[in-house]
Amino acid sequence: MLNIGCLVVNEDYDRLKSSIKDNKLPHFTYTLTVSGAPEGGEPTTLKLYVLELVSSNLSIGFTLPPDKEIEKELEVIFTTQPTADRQMPEDLKLICEFSDEKKDTQYAGENLEKLEYIGYSLEKFYETKKATFYLFDYEGITKI
Known part of the structure; x- marks a missing residue:
């Protein structure tokens, strides 16, 4: 099983802590593929994995290494x-x-x-839903 870590602000952490029971929480997931070519370049594809936690008003998107x-x-x-x-916050597993x-x-x-x-x-879409959106680049695209 793949695991990822997410650093969230204290308010979101507190909502998650009160909502997660037995490492579970209602959720919706999907994979978003963004394709296209830069001007005069070769086409590329970006995969973004999205996890929506509606009951916590929180969504995360993340890339993964190939x-x-x-x-x-x-x-x-x-x-x-x-x-x-809270000197050392406990890890919340979902x-x-x-x-x-x-x-x-x-x-x-x-x-x-x-990206x-x-x-x-x-981010703008989830703002209309009154949810916070976090983006994590585990592929390392932002280091280029």
């Missing part, structure tokens, strides 16, 4: 920054089944531009 895949189950470990009240749901979109640009575009678009 050699990593989500089989069926995914373990997400949430943590937050220490505070005066085990979810990742669906085969797929969505596609087009954007002409390099993968970094695609910025889709991250901004999803």
Whole structure:
């Protein structure tokens, strides 16, 4: 089972802590594929995996390195920054089944531009749903 870590703000952490029971929480997942070519370049494809936690008003999107895949189950470990009240926050584990749901979109640009575009678009979309969106680049696109 693949596991990923997510650093969230204290308010989201507190909501998750009160909602997660037995490492479970109602969720919806999908894979978003962004394809297209930069001007005069070769076409590229970016895969963004999205996990919606509606009851916690939280969604996360993340990329994975090409050699990593989500089989069926995914373990997400949430943590937050220490505070005066909470010196060392405990890890909150969520085990979810990742669906085969797929969505596609087009954007002409390099993968970094695609990531910025889709991250901004999803952030604005989830704002309309009163949810916080986090974007994690585990593929390392932002290091290019």
